[in-house]
Amino acid sequence: EDKVVQSPLSLVVHEGDTVTLNCSYEVTNFRSLLWYKQEKKAPTFLFMLTSSGIEKKSGRLSSILDKKELFSILNITATQTGDSAIYLCAVDTNSGYALNFGKGTSLLVTP
């Protein structure tokens, strides 16, 4: 059975801290790994990773994939209160984006 495991499940940091969120996976047919940010209700797309070792970056957020060790990390530097959200990791295992999600990491950034 395909598995996507995120850690930690929750995290509280102070503004300005750097955080690293982890996502490991065991799937039979890997196609891509995606990160989403969920504030309130609608998950919003952050990154899609398909190749090992290539860092994707957007402002203070970055992510990288290790296909040999079957994990990905999402880094957020100089955190702000607006980064407070649930961060979801998902793996696409076949065509069509029937995504297999982890439980998410709930991040709270305090002032």
Added chain:
Amino acid sequence: DAGVTQSPTHLIKTRGQQVTLRCSPKSGHDTVSWYQQALGQGPQFIFQYYEEEERQRGNFPDRFSGHQFPNYSSELNVNALLLGDSALYLCASSRLDEKLFFGSGTQLSVL
């Protein structure tokens, strides 16, 4: 340009009833996927519709059914509701085999 819109935003039903949730995809998108997100869990894939046909299905019972209309909008129907069906139901649209854009969901409570 409107994104993915879902209706209603909240719904309360009792056990045994039937419910229909609706989704209008983002302009230009032809594929609609439905996910169920229970409290504290990641979204779970229910099914995906393309060209008015169910293209892929996750591990959900036949009580869960759907439909896609010629204008690409979609409905999710759940029959014989159980308490465990209480969840946030997310619709996501895309062009075929491209990344998903999520709506804000319908919060279903079954009493």
